[in-house]
Structures are given as structure tokens and as C-alpha cells.
Amino acid sequence: MDLVRLQNRPLHKRARYADTDIHELFMTSDADVPTLETRADIHSSMFQVRNAIAHPATLGKNAQAVLEAAQQARHTSFLATPPVLRAAYDLSFGIRGLSLMHFRRFFEGVEVQYTTDAVNMVNFGRSNSHQPAHPPNNIGEIVDAFDILVYFAKGFYNTTVCDFIKTGSEFIVEYAAFARPDASTCTMLVYWINSKLGKFRSLIVASNIQAAALVGREFTRSDGHLMELYQGQQDRRVAAIVASGPTRPAPSTKQHHPREHKTAQASLVPKELLAVLPKQGNKAMCMRYLSKKGCTGPVPGKCFDSNRAHFKPLALPADAKSWIDKHFLGLASDFSDL
Known part of the structure; x- marks a missing residue:
């Protein structure tokens, strides 16, 4: 043509x-144009x-x-x-x-x-x-x-x-x-x-x-569209965890020292909540770090759990905020915008 x-x-x-x-x-060529005159x-x-x-x-x-x-x-x-x-x-x-x-x-x-x-x-x-x-x-x-x-x-x-x-x-x-x-x-x-x-x-x-x-x-971090995308991502991760079925940790015969026992307490956080926590590399966000209680690491700047990281996330899942409010006196002033 x-x-x-x-x-x-x-x-x-x-x-x-x-x-x-x-x-x-x-x-465009005629082949690229739809029938409607647009x-x-x-x-x-x-x-x-x-x-x-x-x-x-x-x-x-x-x-x-x-x-x-x-x-x-x-x-x-x-x-x-x-x-x-x-x-x-x-x-x-x-x-x-x-x-x-x-x-x-x-x-x-x-x-x-x-x-x-x-x-x-x-x-x-x-x-x-x-x-x-x-x-x-x-x-x-x-x-x-x-x-x-x-x-x-x-x-x-x-x-x-x-x-x-x-x-x-x-x-x-x-x-x-x-x-x-x-x-x-x-x-x-x-x-x-x-x-x-x-x-x-x-x-x-x-x-x-x-x-x-x-x-x-x-x-901004509080943009509605961004929050919807973030929540959708977290929902998919939770669904994947639930679909994988319950997992039972293998029994351990080792004696736990006080520090190890303290780290193990992190497992009290529901796995569904752990799954949606923002990550830095392969480490999940430390909820204590964002809270008024603060993180009780061995030295300033170091987390109490080697599997957690200190950082400010893009957004905070609603369940994580509720957990922080209930267990750690709420968000610290530096993170009140989350």
C-alpha cells in the first residue's frame, strides 16, 4: 500500500x-494502525x-x-x-x-x-x-x-x-x-x-x-499508589508462605546460652509477619530498631539478631506497625512518618 x-x-x-x-x-504504516480513526x-x-x-x-x-x-x-x-x-x-x-x-x-x-x-x-x-x-x-x-x-x-x-x-x-x-x-x-x-x-x-x-x-x-513514602503496590507485594509473600504449609523446626539438643536464648525469642514473631518484613539483602528489618524501646544489640548500631538489619524501610506493613505498638511502645520519633 x-x-x-x-x-x-x-x-x-x-x-x-x-x-x-x-x-x-x-x-506508522497501515498495518500498525487500528481500524478506528485515531x-x-x-x-x-x-x-x-x-x-x-x-x-x-x-x-x-x-x-x-x-x-x-x-x-x-x-x-x-x-x-x-x-x-x-x-x-x-x-x-x-x-x-x-x-x-x-x-x-x-x-x-x-x-x-x-x-x-x-x-x-x-x-x-x-x-x-x-x-x-x-x-x-x-x-x-x-x-x-x-x-x-x-x-x-x-x-x-x-x-x-x-x-x-x-x-x-x-x-x-x-x-x-x-x-x-x-x-x-x-x-x-x-x-x-x-x-x-x-x-x-x-x-x-x-x-x-x-x-x-x-x-x-x-x-x-513520597506515603503515596497511595506506592502503598497499594507494597501491600500487594506483602500479600503475595504471605500467600506463598501459607501455601507452602506449616514447617516444624528440628529439635535441638544443644544448651542455649543467655544471648542465644534472647535471639531465639525473635521466633515468637508469627512467620506470616516475618515474611512481610522489608529486607536488606537477605536480612529482615529489625522492628525493635524502629521502636521507642530501641534495639538491644550487644554494641550500638549492631542488631540483637544476626539475621536482622537496621534500616528505614520504604513502607511499614500494617501488621508490623501493630506489633511494634503492642510490644515495643510504638514507633520512635525518627520513624513516625512510616
């Missing part, structure tokens, strides 16, 4: 590269968003020229494939496919072979679709990806967008200073971040960039 259109198109003066219509860059609406929203978020120096410029310049820019430290840049052009995060982890740091000297062999770096058309981002292994990778996005945004987006992204980055840096969540929690955290970046875009379409900027206030 495209070839027939090409053969029968009216002849015009050949356009220079800089005059190429932005529609040509983002236009193409114009999609383009309209893309232009609306880009005009609202663009760096002043890029306004009015040819889209492909902007993307190719960004691909080679000094502030681009991630694998700037055409599909990722095309999605970044109008903040297509979240359900639109772009992820914070697409901005993970790219080590050219190590990964250049992957780039040349597996990625088409010159085709900016829709036929070159982006691949899902690799999930983070740890919180440090999320912090680093946010740093890269902030740096990239300075030359690609306006001040309002940069400030919004920086707010998210600062939240993650603060969180990482107090916790080391496991890989599954990090993946959940990236999903939540992507949803906030996507919400920013949707509010530009629905209202304006001033309304979208208010989404930055949602980068």
Missing part, C-alpha cells in the same frame, strides 16, 4: 532534510506534549534532527537507541513503554559490541521498536538511572520537566540512604516511578504542564 501511494504521489520540489515533516518520523488524535497529543516539555533550544526544530543531536550529545550517557529517544521525545513512560531503566548508564568500552551487533542506531522509524528495559538488580541502579535521566533532561526538556524529574531523583537518593530493598522491591519501585512519569504526561494532555508539575508532590 505504501509503495502504491509512493508511485502515485504528486511531484513536488524535493524537501531538504531540515524541512522533513515531523509526521513522517512518527507515522491517528490524528495520537499525533495531536504527541505535539501537545512535546511543545509543553521541549527545551527552548529545540522548539520548532525538525524532530529527527533533534533526536539525532540528542543521540550524540555529551549529556547522553545511556544507550540512546532511536526507539528510546523517540519515546523520550514526548515522555512516553509507563504504559506507553518507556522505562526509567532505559536510562541506565551505558559503558561504551564494554558494551559497544552489543550496540553494533544488536541495535539499529540509525532507523528512527516506527519499524524500529524499543525492547523492554532490564529490571534493576539493586537500588543503586535506580539511583544511577535517575542521575542519567536528570543529566539528559537538562538539554532535552524545559525547566519544569527537569525540576519534576529531579524531585523523583532526590526521593530515591534519600530512600537509598536508609534501605537496601531486594530485587523484587526494586522492580516494583521502578514500576511506580514509571507510573508517575507517565502521569505527568497524561496531565499535560488533560490539562497543562502546571497541573502536571504537581505530580512531583507524590514522590
